[in-house]
Amino acid sequence: xxxxxxxxxxxxxxxxxxxxxxxxxxxxxxxxxxxxxxxxxxxxxxxxxxxxxxxxxxxxxxxxxxxxxxxxxxxxxxxxxxxxxxxxxxxxxxxxxxxxxxxxxxxxxxxxxxxxxxxxxxxxxxxxxxxxxxxxxxxxxxxxxxxxxxxxxxxxxxxxxxxxxxxxxxxxxxxxxxxxxxxxxxxxxxxxxxxxxxxxxxxxxxxxxxxxxxxxxxxxxxxxxxxxxxxxxxxxxxxxxxxxxx
Amino acid sequence: xxxxxxxxxxxxxxxxxxxxxxxxxxxxxxxxxxxxxxxxxxxxxxxxxxxxxxxxxxxxxxxxxxxxxxxxxxxxxxxxxxxxxxxxxxxxxxxxxxxxxxxxxxxxxxxxxxxxxxxxxxxxxxxxxxxxxxxxxxxxxxxxxxxxxxxxxxxxxxxxxxxxxxxxxxxxxxxxxxxxxxxxxxxxxxxxxxxxxxxxxxxxxxxxxxxxxxxxxxxxxxxxxxxxxxxxxxxxxxxxxxxxxxxxxxxxxxxxxxxxxxxxxxxxxxxxxxxxxxxxxxxxxxxxxxxxxxxxxxxxxxxxxxxxxxxxxxxxxxxxxxxxxxxxxxxxxxxxxxxxxxxxxxxxxxxxxxxxxxxxxxxxxxxxxxxxxxxxxxxxxxxxxxxxxxxxxxxxxxxxxxxxxxxxxxxxxxxxxxxxxxxxxxxxxxxxxx
Numbered sequence: 001x002x003x004x005x006x007x008x009x010x011x012x013x014x015x016x017x018x019x020x021x022x023x024x025x026x027x028x029x030x031x032x033x034x035x036x037x038x039x040x041x042x043x044x045x046x047x048x049x050x051x052x053x054x055x056x057x058x059x060x061x062x063x064x065x066x067x068x069x070x071x072x073x074x075x076x077x078x079x080x081x082x083x084x085x086x087x088x089x090x091x092x093x094x095x096x097x098x099x100x101x102x103x104x105x106x107x108x109x110x111x112x113x114x115x116x117x118x119x120x121x122x123x124x125x126x127x128x129x130x131x132x133x134x135x136x137x138x139x140x141x142x143x144x145x146x147x148x149x150x151x152x153x154x155x156x157x158x159x160x161x162x163x164x165x166x167x168x169x170x171x172x173x174x175x176x177x178x179x180x181x182x183x184x185x186x187x188x189x190x191x192x193x194x195x196x197x198x199x200x201x202x203x204x205x206x207x208x209x210x211x212x213x214x215x216x217x218x219x220x221x222x223x224x225x226x227x228x229x230x231x232x233x234x235x236x237x238x239x240x241x242x243x244x245x246x
Numbered sequence: 247x248x249x250x251x252x253x254x255x256x257x258x259x260x261x262x263x264x265x266x267x268x269x270x271x272x273x274x275x276x277x278x279x280x281x282x283x284x285x286x287x288x289x290x291x292x293x294x295x296x297x298x299x300x301x302x303x304x305x306x307x308x309x310x311x312x313x314x315x316x317x318x319x320x321x322x323x324x325x326x327x328x329x330x331x332x333x334x335x336x337x338x339x340x341x342x343x344x345x346x347x348x349x350x351x352x353x354x355x356x357x358x359x360x361x362x363x364x365x366x367x368x369x370x371x372x373x374x375x376x377x378x379x380x381x382x383x384x385x386x387x388x389x390x391x392x393x394x395x396x397x398x399x400x401x402x403x404x405x406x407x408x409x410x411x412x413x414x415x416x417x418x419x420x421x422x423x424x425x426x427x428x429x430x431x432x433x434x435x436x437x438x439x440x441x442x443x444x445x446x447x448x449x450x451x452x453x454x455x456x457x458x459x460x461x462x463x464x465x466x467x468x469x470x471x472x473x474x475x476x477x478x479x480x481x482x483x484x485x486x487x488x489x490x491x492x493x494x495x496x497x498x499x500x501x502x503x504x505x506x507x508x509x510x511x512x513x514x515x516x517x518x519x520x521x522x523x524x525x526x527x528x529x530x531x532x533x534x535x536x537x538x539x540x541x542x543x544x545x546x547x548x549x550x551x552x553x554x555x556x557x558x559x560x561x562x563x564x565x566x567x568x569x570x571x572x573x574x575x576x577x578x579x580x581x582x583x584x585x586x587x588x589x590x591x592x593x594x595x596x597x598x599x600x601x602x603x604x605x606x607x608x609x610x611x612x613x614x615x616x617x618x619x620x621x622x623x624x625x626x627x628x629x630x631x632x633x634x635x636x637x638x639x640x641x642x643x644x645x646x647x648x649x650x651x652x653x654x655x656x657x658x659x660x661x662x663x664x665x666x667x668x669x670x671x672x673x674x675x676x677x678x679x680x
Contacts, residue, residue: 012287015263016312016405022356023404025391029376037373043360044371045260061287091309094294103293111498115288137312137405198402198409199416203305233299237306 004151007039007051009072011058011065012092012120016137017083018042018057024140031144034151053078053150059085059092060126062116073127080146081122081129084136084205084238091136092120093240121241131156136205136238139191159189162209163202167193175201176224181231183239185220186212204238252277252644254652259659261361261371263313264666268655270640280640282633282659284502286666292619300326300412300588300614307606307621308406311665313356315406316349316397317599318606320473321621325606326412329593330614335582338414339473340570344400345410346472346597347563347570352393352404353600354518354556354563357663359386359441362553365657366448382444385437389560392434396567399423413584421579428571431564435532438561442536445557449540452550452661453654457638459547459631460511461520462493463603464596470521470528470562472598478524480545481510487596490605494622504666506630507622513630516602517662518555519546530569533562549635550661556600588614601625601665625664632662 008018022043024031038048054076060069073079084090095103096119104112123129131150133143142158149156159165163184167174170193175182184193184202188209196202221231252272259266267283295306304322308315320342327334334342360372363386369375376383394404399419401407409416419427464475465484477485477493485493496505508514522529522537526544529537537543537558542551590612596605602624609618635658643651 012289014309014312014315016309016315019312019356019405022360023390023394025387025394032373032376040371041258041260041265042263043261044373045364046370047260058287061289065287091294091306092289094298094306095290098293098296103290106293106296107288107290108498114498114500115503117288117290120289136309194403195408200402200408200411203302233302236298237302 003034003036004053005038005048005051006035006053006055007037007048007076008042008055009039009057009068010042011056011069011086011123012061013058013083013085013090015042015057017133020137020140020143024144027144031147035147049075051076053080055080055082056086056123057082059089059120060123061092061120062118064116066126069123069126078130078150079123079127080131080133080150081124082133082143083138084134084207086123087132087134088122088207088238089120089241090205090238093238094236096120096240097236134158134188134206135191136203139194139206142190160210161189163187163189163191163193163196163206165189166191167196167202170197172196176220176226179224181221181226181234183217183231183234185217186214201234203234208239208242252648252651254648254655256652256656259656261364262660262664262666263311264664266659266664266666268636268652268659270636270651270655272644275644277641277644280636281501282629282636284504284629284666286503288503292621295608295616295619298616300330300586300610300616303608303616304410304412305406310621310623312405313353313665314349314599314601314604316345316401316410317597317604319407319410320346321595321597321599321604321606323410323412324595324597325593325608326595326610327593328595329591329608329610330412330586330589331591332413332586334414334584337418337574337577337580337582340574341400341415341418342410343473343570344567345397345407347567348393348396348400350472350600351560351563352390352397353663354560355386355390355393357600358445358553358556358560359390361663362657362660363448365653365660366451382440385440389434389437389441392430396427396431399427411584413586414582415584418579418581421575424571424575424579428568431567431571434564438564442539442557442561445554446540449554452548452553453657454548455550455635455639455642455658456547457549457635458545459634460509460514461523461545462509462514462516462627463521463524464598465525470525470530470566477596477603479510480520480523487605488594490594490596490607490622494605494627496622496626502629504626504629506633507627508630513634514627515549515631516624516627517552518559518600519549519552520602521598522546522555522558529558530562530565532565533558536561549631549658552661552663556663599624601663602627623665625662625666628662628664632659632664
């Protein structure tokens, strides 16, 4: 059987997810035993439009991106969105919270119309996406898990419970106990609560769990005497496109 | 004889971060157009951070670039700290120097080893080199992994670090971890030497092209500056970082979503070669010896030698990291909890990141909410220099076959190690005229 041909593409992003692939180091050489990379602009000169699996990093932020996305969808049998920008708009969606014209003028002044842009969105708003690898940057172990599932034609096991489950397993002191705010209670697990483990908070980069209990989150806030306003700036970071109840 | 016709339209130069195009047209032996184009999707970071609180600014601006996320985080923290009058401990100062070394080490190893090296051995990527040059690839991977593990240990993650916060660190490495890291860095010199010898053999493959320009970096009287210092130009003057706008003078060109800069000359260059040209006397001994061995002599006006300067900095970063670890171990590692009270203010933070000098500039209101922001990214400062280099270089190579001209120009762009997505993600505009 010939090796599956895979390609990487990027749209508006920091390319940190593709770097996460490179950061597999020696393990990447093992992956290369099983697949053939035919396009990866950031790392190789060769390019082919003949591929089976397309990994897409980055958000769609302008009409011209849609054509490129549709072409990729047309070429690929399987499309995998990698990282928060591609799965849900990611940090790019912060610009959606303010009037677009204001945003454009703030950055490019009176030449703002020279550069096209629209509401930042995940690629699944434009094309059908078969799999998602969550996180900002994408969770490396989840990427490996999805690649393995694709190669063995199985379904990757992506958690449907919140970060708090993993965070408690790790024995972390709850962020709320420390008087800080966190969006772990409504964020999809799978990263092992990596940021809280490092003394930070959960920022929500893996996206909402399937059925987020926003009311329960509010109760947690009340328990610790916090207002929703105090959490709002964190809810805004990654959930701008999710239309959470206010 | 010059090519009668040349029609280069390299749509998306490969093995660089982000999207850039090279367009060259020559007709009947006459050069009609040479253009470095940046069509990267703009991201509007500066507008994104307006209305955001002081404790998330570094989290957001880190996302400007995956490769230099530690550098953006540090620039952001220094800016917030300057705006709010926050001082950090000696321990945090030392740890941040380790953080910046780790990132420089990671980024330069990635660039020289994975992205630039294939050109020097005639390969399209590092992938075929894994079979043809397995030992070399293995050593590059080992150095890259070492730098990433160092970032994990100091910053809590390689890409988009978690431990770095305003006022200091959420968590610090243990003395045991630092001792292990010290041993591993010391062992790393063997790989560095093998890497260096490889470059000595391959350096003659860099095109011999020189164009003097203005080289800008920070400088500090005590060390080869990465984390702190004042503005410095190869043309002989220095200034406080608060003068950064007059040292960048951004302007817009239609072929690029990234802004261009210039100062005293038509264009300017930032990055490893600029730092080397301005601060080479402060390189640590092993790095200085490698510069000599590789024929890198200041002032160097060959932009392709930015690759060589990056390697020299890799050596310096390892040497300097060992010095910082020894200082940390001598003082004893302490758990410190940053305590920040937000307040109104305006601050500027400047650091050297792998691709050159980076400025952030924020204004906060009394609740610690950002009301104005500006970031000037290294690659922005280099785009204009890439353009001017191409204009000088192309007429001298018109007699070469088109494929060769393409390769020479691609290698030129790669030499700058451009971080194109960064450069279009930068923030604010200051129109002086129009």
